[in-house]
Amino acid sequence: MLLQLHEPGESPAPHESERGHAVGIDLGTTNSVVAVARDGETEVLRDADGKGLIPSVVYYGDDGEVVVGQDARRMLLEYPDRVVSSVKRLMGRGTEDLKTLAGTLPFKLDVAADGGMVRLSVAGRTLTPVEVSADILRAVKARAEAAQGKTVDRAVVTVPAYFDDGARTATKDAARLAGLDVLRLVNEPTAAALAYGLDNAAEGIYVVYDLGGGTFDVSILRMEKGVFQVKATGGDAALGGDDIDHAIAERFLAERVKEHGEETITEGEAKQALAAARVAKECLSGRKDGEWVIEVDAKPSRHALTRDELEALSTPLVDRTISICRAVIEDSGIDTDDIKGVVLVGGSTRMPLVRRKVKEIFGRDPLSDINPDEVVAVGAALQAEALTVGSDTLLLDVTPLSLGIETMGGIVEKVIPRNTPIPVAMAQEFTTYQDGQTAMAIHVLQGEREMVDQCRSLARFVLRGIPNMAAGAARIRVTFTVDADGLLTVSASEATTGVEQQVAVKPSYGLTEDEMATMLRDSLVHAKDDMANRLFAETAVEARRSVLAVQAALNVDSDLLSETERQDIDSAIERVDQAIASNDRDAVTAATEGLEAATKTFAERRMDRGIRAALAGMAVDKLDDALGE
DSSP states (O other): OOOOOOOTTSOOOOOGGGBOOOEEEEOOSSEEEEEEEETTEEEEOOOTTSOOOEEOEEEEOGGGOEEESHHHHHTTTTOGGGEEEOGGGGTTOBGGGHHHHTTOOSSEEEEOTTSOBEEEEETTEEEOHHHHHHHHHHHHHHHHHHHHTSBOOEEEEEEOTTOOHHHHHHHHHHHHHTTOEEEEEEEHHHHHHHHHHHHHTOOEEEEEEEEOSSOEEEEEEEEETTEEEEEEEEEETTOSHHHHHHHHHHHHHHHHHHHHTOSSOOHHHHHHHHHHHHHHHHHTTTSSEEEEEEEETTEEEEEEEEHHHHHHHHHHHHHHHHHHHHHHHHHHTOOGGGEEEEEEESGGGGSHHHHHHHHHHHSSOOBOSSOTTTHHHHHHHHHHHHHHTOOSOEEEEEOSSOEEEEETTTEEEEEEOTTOEESEEEEEEEOOSSTTOOEEEEEEEESSSSBGGGSEEEEEEEEEOOOSOOTTTOOEEEEEEEOTTSOEEEEEEETTTOOEEEEEOOOTTSOOHHHHHHHHHHHHHTHHHHHHHHHHHHHHHHHHHHHHHHHHHHHHHGGGSOHHHHHHHHHHHHHHHHHHHHTOHHHHHHHHHHHHHHTHHHHHHHHHHHHHHHHTTOOHHHHHHHTTO
């Protein structure tokens, strides 16, 4: 008889036969994607409409209602204060980082008073970026489970190569909250190269240029006989397609202010402008010009934009990515003539301007035979299969930034230089500064600058028990260990006594273990209620959609109704609104069915009017042809 053991208070893990394949997840700023690999064959998991992208957008309603994806994006225009997008830009961010992001985020911030993690103010509640990301990952997990018909609790999750330790830790925390065991964090460019290399049996030196919604990364890799070795990486965790959207939106809003004479821009106008800007950017990748409308409070404004104007707005941002590329080429020590191919990742790489600039610096047309929106998730899925089933592929990633400690005078002594292959452990010896010094403060830092105030602080701890010795006599060995996820552990020991202190680096603005435990416990305790809330939210979304469709039809064809019929429809709409407010799913379903019944005759009359309009003035012989007689 076999017994399944688990910790007190924990739910037992599902039996292996009940578990779906481990998945690969690209948790993106704009969109997220989930994929699975079986016997080396990959599949992007799609919804009923065949769409692989899950918009990384979350709507927060009343009484715990949470909606993720396309439905949340639709609610952006009607409920701008309840929708969060681009939250990835805040992962691992502390309050000190806010000044670098001022004016670039489409939501309100509620800064923690203690200088810790940034928090968002959404619909009267306060949320951390980790919690919002966990809601996105729950939706991704739900899609994977629906596609496989089994529980999915293991994943490889990708992160920007330039994500620091805090952002990586925050990503792992979000996955834990969503009920996912992270097998490994993989850098997005590395995942893309893995997908491309295995699909094409590519060997040699390749560049991955990844311009996503909120981050930019570039990596140079050597692929040879199943070994993927990152030679150098660089990027900017606060530079992406969102910044291009903001540049367009600022232009649109300036035009709107001029047209309507407004003194201030509302949150709704700002979010609509961003939505219009994103559509304009995407459209102008395929055509030369266009016009877009922003309408808030029944005040429309029209905004024309050409591709040349878009490129003028975008060039300063794209040029920043090219400067980073030049630095990474120099770091890698390679010659551009040795590069066999350039792989593009991220939706913003569809812009003609980006492709021209990439061709100019690397001297060749970029490869575009893999969907840039899905390639990262595909690579993550392949790595997930390798870690659970086995693979002949060896993945060697690198640290994106140098790691070190503070020494006297506020100087940073680097222990692990950037672009060091991981996993890795490195150590250096230090000594005391004063006679009789019995303790040493260890301040762990990340960055390339020489002074402490120019680098990011990761952690502080104190090594105590140093023997009472003359200054410079003690030997303190500090060891930095970076695991395959790029997460850091630091230990310090004194050679004479053997006294040792160790810390798993978790930035001060990360979630504490108590906070994580509370969130995990709450997710288990309220699992049934959470599912009920989700089902109600889905029903309410469909009901609201029906109401909006009816209201739009009334605006056009209300003359088809008698006064009594119009009153009946208005009453049916009111009953739907009341049912939604009651939080009763059955009531919402009944009210929606009542609305459909009340509008049936109206719909038939609208169809008759449409047919008459289409056939007006058509000769009988033409009518016969149209009807196929």
